[in-house]
Amino acid sequence: MPTDFASLRAQFDLPDGMIYLDGNSLGPMPRAAAARVAQTITQEWGALLIAGWNKAGWMAQPAAVGDRIARLIGAEAGSVVMGDTLSIKVYQALASALEMVPARRVILSDSGNFPSDLYMAEGLCRTLGPDYVLKAVAPEEVAGAIDHTIAVLMLTEVDYRTGRKHDMAALTGLAHAAGAVTVWDLAHSAGALPVHLAACGADFAVGCTYKYLNSGPGGPAFIYVAPRHQAAVRPALSGWLGHAAPFAFDLDYRPGDGIERMRVGTPPVLQMAALEASLDIWDQADILDVRAKSIELIDRFIAGIEARCPSLSLAAPRDGQQRGSQASFRHPEGYAIMQAIIAQGVIGDFRAPDILRFGFTPLFINEDDVDEAINRITHVMENALWDRPEFKTRARVT
Amino acid sequence: MPTDFASLRAQFDLPDGMIYLDGNSLGPMPRAAAARVAQTITQEWGALLIAGWNKAGWMAQPAAVGDRIARLIGAEAGSVVMGDTLSIKVYQALASALEMVPARRVILSDSGNFPSDLYMAEGLCRTLGPDYVLKAVAPEEVAGAIDHTIAVLMLTEVDYRTGRKHDMAALTGLAHAAGAVTVWDLAHSAGALPVHLAACGADFAVGCTYKYLNSGPGGPAFIYVAPRHQAAVRPALSGWLGHAAPFAFDLDYRPGDGIERMRVGTPPVLQMAALEASLDIWDQADILDVRAKSIELIDRFIAGIEARCPSLSLAAPRDGQQRGSQASFRHPEGYAIMQAIIAQGVIGDFRAPDILRFGFTPLFINEDDVDEAINRITHVMENALWDRPEFKTRARVT
Numbered sequence: 036m037p038t039d040f041a042s043l044r045a046q047f048d049l050p051d052g053m054i055y056l057d058g059n060s061l062g063p064m065p066r067a068a069a070a071r072v073a074q075t076i077t078q079e080w081g082a083l084l085i086a087g088w089n090k091a092g093w094m095a096q097p098a099a100v101g102d103r104i105a106r107l108i109g110a111e112a113g114s115v116v117m118g119d120t121l122s123i124k125v126y127q128a129l130a131s132a133l134e135m136v137p138a139r140r141v142i143l144s145d146s147g148n149f150p151s152d153l154y155m156a157e158g159l160c161r162t163l164g165p166d167y168v169l170k171a172v173a174p175e176e177v178a179g180a181i182d183h184t185i186a187v188l189m190l191t192e193v194d195y196r197t198g199r200k201h202d203m204a205a206l207t208g209l210a211h212a213a214g215a216v217t218v219w220d221l222a223h224s225a226g227a228l229p230v231h232l233a234a235c236g237a238d239f240a241v242g243c244t245y246k247y248l249n250s251g252p253g254g255p256a257f258i259y260v261a262p263r264h265q266a267a268v269r270p271a272l273s274g275w276l277g278h279a280a281p282f283a284f285d286l287d288y289r290p291g292d293g294i295e296r297m298r299v300g301t302p303p304v305l306q307m308a309a310l311e312a313s314l315d316i317w318d319q320a321d322i323l324d325v326r327a328k329s330i331e332l333i334d335r336f337i338a339g340i341e342a343r344c345p346s347l348s349l350a351a352p353r354d355g356q357q358r359g360s361q362a363s364f365r366h367p368e369g370y371a372i373m374q375a376i377i378a379q380g381v382i383g384d385f386r387a388p389d390i391l392r393f394g395f396t397p398l399f400i401n402e403d404d405v406d407e408a409i410n411r412i413t414h415v416m417e418n419a420l421w422d423r424p425e426f427k428t429r430a431r432v433t
Numbered sequence: 434m435p436t437d438f439a440s441l442r443a444q445f446d447l448p449d450g451m452i453y454l455d456g457n458s459l460g461p462m463p464r465a466a467a468a469r470v471a472q473t474i475t476q477e478w479g480a481l482l483i484a485g486w487n488k489a490g491w492m493a494q495p496a497a498v499g500d501r502i503a504r505l506i507g508a509e510a511g512s513v514v515m516g517d518t519l520s521i522k523v524y525q526a527l528a529s530a531l532e533m534v535p536a537r538r539v540i541l542s543d544s545g546n547f548p549s550d551l552y553m554a555e556g557l558c559r560t561l562g563p564d565y566v567l568k569a570v571a572p573e574e575v576a577g578a579i580d581h582t583i584a585v586l587m588l589t590e591v592d593y594r595t596g597r598k599h600d601m602a603a604l605t606g607l608a609h610a611a612g613a614v615t616v617w618d619l620a621h622s623a624g625a626l627p628v629h630l631a632a633c634g635a636d637f638a639v640g641c642t643y644k645y646l647n648s649g650p651g652g653p654a655f656i657y658v659a660p661r662h663q664a665a666v667r668p669a670l671s672g673w674l675g676h677a678a679p680f681a682f683d684l685d686y687r688p689g690d691g692i693e694r695m696r697v698g699t700p701p702v703l704q705m706a707a708l709e710a711s712l713d714i715w716d717q718a719d720i721l722d723v724r725a726k727s728i729e730l731i732d733r734f735i736a737g738i739e740a741r742c743p744s745l746s747l748a749a750p751r752d753g754q755q756r757g758s759q760a761s762f763r764h765p766e767g768y769a770i771m772q773a774i775i776a777q778g779v780i781g782d783f784r785a786p787d788i789l790r791f792g793f794t795p796l797f798i799n800e801d802d803v804d805e806a807i808n809r810i811t812h813v814m815e816n817a818l819w820d821r822p823e824f825k826t827r828a829r830v831t
Contacts, residue, residue, distance in 0.1 A: 300518025
C-alpha cells in the first residue's frame with residue numbers, strides 16, 4: 036500500500052502559517068510525543084522507579100529501538116544500538132575502525148563532512164599519538180585519494196551544506212579494495228532517503244535522530260557495526276552498559292555480546308520515549324515512497340526558485356538521485372536573506388559562508404507548502420526585504 | 434530558615450505503601466517533572482522548533498544548569514557544565530588530567546570505584562598506548578600509594594557498595610604534593626552531602642544527576658574543571674558544541690571559552706527539563722540540613738537493624754561523617770534477602786557479592802519510613818521469607 040502522506044502530516048503539530056523547511060536540522064514534534072514522554076515519566080519512572088530498568092524495558096530499549104532504526108537504513112537486525120550523541124558515536128566508531136587496520140595511520144575524510152566529525156577525529160588522533168593523521172580533501176577528490184595508506188574512510192553520506200550525496204556503494208568498494216575500513220555518518224540520510232548499509236558492505240555507521248527522524252532536541256544517536264566485525268570490535272569508550280555482565284560489577288572490562296558492546300553509559304530514557312513516538316509514524320511510511328516524493332518536492336522548489344529568484348544560485352545537485360533531501364542555494368548575502376525569509380514564516384537555515392539551506396520532508400511538507408514557500412521567498416527577493424540592519428546581525432556566529 | 438522537609442517530601446510522588454531506599458540508584462519523580470517536560474515538548478520544541486536553541490535557551494542551558502549544580506558541590510560559578518553520561522565525562526576528565534602530567538603514565542584508583550570508571554580508564558589507557566597503566570588498590574591503601582609515579586588520582590568519593598567516604602581534602606592535598614592531578618567522581622556525593630570542590634583544590638570532578646539529584650532515568654551528567662585549569666585544558670572529545678564558534682563551521686577545532694569547551698554534542702533538552710524540575714526542589718533545601726538529617730536517619734536505621742536483625746552485618750562506616758548517604762549490610766544470602774525485602778515494599782538494592790544497600794534521602798524519607806522499613810526487614814529476617822526459590826534466581830547477573 037502506498038504511503039498515505041496526508042495521514043502522516045496530520046500526526047505532526049506545526050505552528051499555523053509556518054512552512055518548516057528545517058526538519059534537516061531539528062524535526063518537528065509528533066503530536067503523540069508529549070503524551071508518550073509523560074507516560075514514561077509518570078507510569079514508568081514515577082510508578083516503577085528503579086524497577087523500570089527491567090519492567091518497563093529501559094535496559095533493553097537501546098537495542099530494540101536500534102532494530103527499528105535498522106529497518107530504515109538497510110541494516111541487519113542486531114547491528115544498531117542507540118545512545119550518546121552523534122559526536123561520541125563518531126569517536127567510538129572511528130577508534131574501533133582504526134584498530135582494525137593497525138599498520139596504517141591515516142583517516143581520510145572530506146571538507147564537506149560535518150565539522151564535529153572532523154573535530155572528533157582530530158581529538159582522537161591527538162590521543163592516539165603524533166603519527167595519526169586526519170586528511171580532509173574536497174568531496175570530489177575522495178575517490179582519487181583512497182590508497183594503501185588509508186586506514187579509515189570517514190564520510191558523511193549527504194553534505195550538510197549542499198545536499199550532495201556520496202556513492203556509498205562505490206566508495207565503500209574502493210576503500211575495501213585498498214584495505215581500508217569505512218565509517219559512514221548518516222545524519223542527513225537516515226529518514227531522508229533509502230540507505231543500504233548491508234548491501235553496500237559498510238563497516239561502521241553512525242547517525243542522529245533529531246533531524247529526519249523527529250526525536251526532538253537532544254534525541255539519542257545510533258551506531259551500526261557490521262555483524263561480521265562485531266565479535267572483534269573492542270570499544271575505546273568501554274562503559275559499563277557495554278560490559279558482558281554490567282551487574283556483576285567486575286573490576287575488569289569484558290565487552291558484551293554483539294552490538295551491545297557499543298553501549299557506554301545510562302541511556303536517555305525520556306528522549307528515547309520521544310523517539311519511539313516518532314518511529315510509530317515512521318512505521319506507517321515506506322522510505323521508497325518518501326524518497327520519490329522528496330525528489331518531486333525539491334524539483335518543484337528548485338524550478339520555482341530558479342524561475343522567480345534569479346540571484347539565488349543552486350548549490351545542490353540538480354539530479355535528485357545525486358542529492359539528499361534538501362535544496363541549497365548560494366548568495367553573498369545569504370545570512371540576511373535567510374533571516375528575512377524566516378521573518379516571512381518560511382523556516383530554513385544558513386550555513387557559512389553563503390549557503391541557504393531548505394530541507395524537505397514529505398512526512399509533513401506537501402506541494403502547497405512548496406508553492407507557498409516559493410511565493411514568500413520571491414516576495415523577499417523581489418522587494419529586497421533582507422536589506423535591513425536587523426537581518427544582518429550575526430549574534431551567534433562569533 | 435531551616436529546610437522544611439515535610440514540604441519537600443510533598444513535592445515527590447511515590448507509590449502508596451512503598452518505602453523507597455534506592456534514591457542512590459534512581460531518584461524518585463518530582464511531581465512537577467511530567468508537566469515541565471511536557472511544556473518543553475509542546476511550548477518549546479513544538480512551537481519554536483529550531484528557534485528553541487536560542488529563544489528557549491537550550492543552547493545556554495548546559496552551563497546555566499551547571500551553575501545550579503555548582504552550588505550543591507562547592508564549585509565556582511562557570512566551572513560546571515552538563516552533558517553526556519557519567520562514563521563519558523570520566524573519560525573526558527581523565528584524558529585532560531593525564532595531558533597535564535605528560536611525563537607520567539599511571540592512573541591510581543581503588544577497587545571501590547564504580548566499575549564503569551575503571552573500564553573507561555582501561556579503554557583510555559589502551560587508546561593512549563601500552564605504557565599507560567591503571568592501578569587499582571584497596572580503598573584504605575590509596576593514601577599510601579600516592580607517589581611521584583602517579584599522573585592522576587581518580588576516585589569516587591563515596592563507595593557505591595559500602596558508603597565509605599574518602600577524605601577529599603586530604604587525598605587531593607597528597608596528590609598535589611606528589612605532583613598528581615585529581616579526578617573526583619561525585620555520583621554518590623552530589624545531593625547526598627556537602628562537597629567542597631573549590632575549598633579542597635580539586636582539579637576535575639564528574640557526576641550524574643539521576644541519583645540524589647532526581648533527574649530521572651538517563652538524566653545528564655556533569656563535569657567540573659577548576660577555573661585555574663580551564664584555559665589550558667584541551668578536550669580529547671572535541672565536539673562541535675565545545676568549539677569556540679560552533680556555528681562558524683570551521684574545519685579545525687578551537688576550544689571554546691572556559692568550561693564550555695567540555696561540551697561535546699547536542700545536549701539532551703528533554704532530560705534537562707526534568708532535571709530543572711528537580712533542581713527547583715533543591716533550591717528549597719540547605720545541603721547542610723540534608724546532611725544532618727541523613728545522618729540521623731541512617732543512625733536510626735543501623736541501630737534498629739543491628740538490634741533486630743543480628744545476621745545482617747554492617748558494611749557501612751558507623752561514624753556518619755565517614756560515610757555517604759547510604760547504609761549497607763552484608764549477608765551471604767544478600768541477593769535473595771534483598772528480593773524478599775523488595776517484595777515487602779522496601780526498595781533497596783543488591784551489589785555483588787554480598788551487599789544489601791539502602792539509600793536515605795531526607796527530601797522524601799522521614800523517621801516513620803525508617804521505622805517501618807526496620808519492621809518489614811525484621812519480618813523478612815525473622816521468618817526467613819527470603820529462603821524461597823523465586824528470590825534466588827538472578828536473571829540479570831550473568
